[in-house]
Amino acid sequence: MDLKPINLQEKLAKFSNHWSPKIIAQMNDYHFMLVKFQGDFVWHSHADTDEVFITLDGEMSIEFRVGKVDLKAGEMFVVPKGVEHKPFAEKECKIMLVEPGGTVNTGDAGGDMTAEDNVWI
């Protein structure tokens, strides 16, 4: 056991690309990831898992077919499994994601925005 805290700002400083989650911690079979959003992501859903978004810095929104939720720093939201959603952020926004290891960022949609899996920083 490494008795070193995981510092979120230090980890965020290690990457600059958007829409590409980086793993910073594992709890059982779940990953805690940091990601930077800017612009529009793709509509997608995750058939097998809920997904947690915690906004650390900036503002972002998650669009659903029935409306949208706006999240600023210090706010979180749980996207239920199977529910189509499209994250977007006008300006760069820093987020922590929590979901099972191996969850594909683009879910059922796939495509060019699918990030490399299992990248630790």
Added chain:
Amino acid sequence: MDLKPINLQEKLAKFSNHWSPKIIAQMNDYHFMLVKFQGDFVWHSHADTDEVFITLDGEMSIEFRVGKVDLKAGEMFVVPKGVEHKPFAEKECKIMLVEPGGTVNTGDAGGDMTAEDNVWI
């Protein structure tokens, strides 16, 4: 689905007691909880699960038999399952915990500091 963000500061303002985690969100069978630490908790372990501590405000430490880790705001730590630990905070510290629903705060130790289970705020 309620399209309302979960605001951590608003939730933290809803309670003042120490060492008594309150659930603010559920992801699959995991709970995201807020708790305020002040003083010393009891030595305990959780045989079946890792446990995540994310410090939101203030400073706290987790003592282990082999040393301790100090966490300030914006830092997190994963206590591995089965590892004895004792959280403590000299001044009040605000924390987010993530662990499976039904995890007892005092783990194997029990006793007076065992919190009421499954309290949502």
